[in-house]
Amino acid sequence: MPELPEVETVRRGLLPALEGAVITDVVVRRRDMRRPVPEDFEKRVEGQRVLSLSRRSKYILVLLESGEQIIIHLGMSGRIRIFEGNPEEPDKHDHVEFITDSRKCIRYGDPRRFGFVDLVKVGEESIYPPLVKLGPEPLDEAFNGTMLFERFKGKTTSMKAALMDQRIIAGLGNIYVNEALYRSAILPTKKAGQLSLKKTKILAEVIKDVLLEAIEAGGSSLKDHRQTDGELGYFQHSFQVYGREGEPCKLCENNHKSSRVKRIVQQGRSTFYCSSCQR
DNA sequence: CGCTCCACCTGAACGC
DNA sequence: TGCGTTCAGGTGGAGC
Numbered sequence: 001m002p003e004l005p006e007v008e009t010v011r012r013g014l015l016p017a018l019e020g021a022v023i024t025d026v027v028v029r030r031r032d033m034r035r036p037v038p039e040d041f042e043k044r045v046e047g048q049r050v051l052s053l054s055r056r057s058k059y060i061l062v063l064l065e066s067g068e069q070i071i072i073h074l075g076m077s078g079r080i081r082i083f084e085g086n087p088e089e090p091d092k093h094d095h096v097e098f099i100t101d102s103r104k105c106i107r108y109g110d111p112r113r114f115g116f117v118d119l120v121k122v123g124e125e126s127i128y129p130p131l132v133k134l135g136p137e138p139l140d141e142a143f144n145g146t147m148l149f150e151r152f153k154g155k156t157t158s159m160k161a162a163l164m165d166q167r168i169i170a171g172l173g174n175i176y177v178n179e180a181l182y183r184s185a186i187l188p189t190k191k192a193g194q195l196s197l198k199k200t201k202i203l204a205e206v207i208k209d210v211l212l213e214a215i216e217a218g219g220s221s222l223k224d225h226r227q228t229d230g231e232l233g234y235f236q237h238s239f240q241v242y243g244r245e246g247e248p249c250k251l252c253e254n255n256h257k258s259s260r261v262k263r264i265v266q267q268g269r270s271t272f273y274c275s276s277c278q279r
Numbered sequence: 280c281g282c283t284c285c286a287c288c289t290g291a292a293c294g295c
Numbered sequence: 296t297g298c299g300t301t302c303a304g305g306t307g308g309a310g311c
Contacts, residue, residue, distance in 0.1 A: 112288045173304055
């Protein structure tokens with residue numbers, strides 16, 4: 001499912017159920033995810049109070065009183081749902097479950113198992129492989145066009161690949177890269193190292209705008225993404241190019257040029273864009 | 280080192 | 296109905 005806005009939506013959904021709660025029981029039904037659930041996961045989590053929930057890129061971090069953090073990644077198809085009291089039977093892809101002292105049941109499911117649930121000690125984020133090379137958070141105060149321009153310097157790869165590269169900027173995925181490039185009028189095939197500072201500054205602001213709007217909308221629901229209460233996000237209705245191959249470009253329409261949205265494949269992923277508006 | 284490709288895994292949608 | 300193919304919101308290791 002998830003890029004930054006979907007993960008942030010899930011984090012916010014978890015807050016009322018988890019923050020301050022004690023995790024009384026943990027059930028692990030499958031351990032063989034992208035990274036295996038640690039053998040002693042249950043022992044290290046049961047009885048722990050949750051102090052806070054944070055997010056780094058597409059990872060959710062659940063801080064425990066013990067000084068360890070549960071790290072949750074949703075991969076492509078992961079989801080988390082919260083039930084009250086005795087929930088319905090788990091389905092075959094519900095792999096990890098947390099029960100709290102206020103009788104909440106938090107269920108992590110991931111059909112493709114590209115995601116994972118792991119534990120990391122506070123302070124060891126800097127040596128924890130999935131987090132080590134992550135670039136800046138686009139919604140941080142410090143993130144801006146000048147910073148992004150520096151990170152693009154010397155890159156011969158495409159804008160599309162550069163924005164998908166989590167080491168350059170963290171949290172974006174295929175949807176939001178497509179949408180941000182369209183709104184910035186930047187061609188996805190343009191070489192990242194050749195983008196002007198002026199355009200990079202526009203891009204940085206557009207990225208913030210798109211992510212904030214998407215979070216406001218509860219993320220984008222295509223197949224798997226649900227908010228933790230089961231509700232759909234609705235940012236997919238705001239897509240301008242993603243999944244719109246062949247439809248008229250909304251900017252062109254106004255200029256009476258009416259180009260259509262094109263689809264190409266870059267790095268094995270679909271790119272949607274308007275060859276007239278994006279340069 | 281920088282970059283591209285491909286595998287990882289399951290299910291849904293589509294064509295025949 | 297069934298079967299084969301293609302595609303999917305991510306990541307990171309192999310290979311050039």
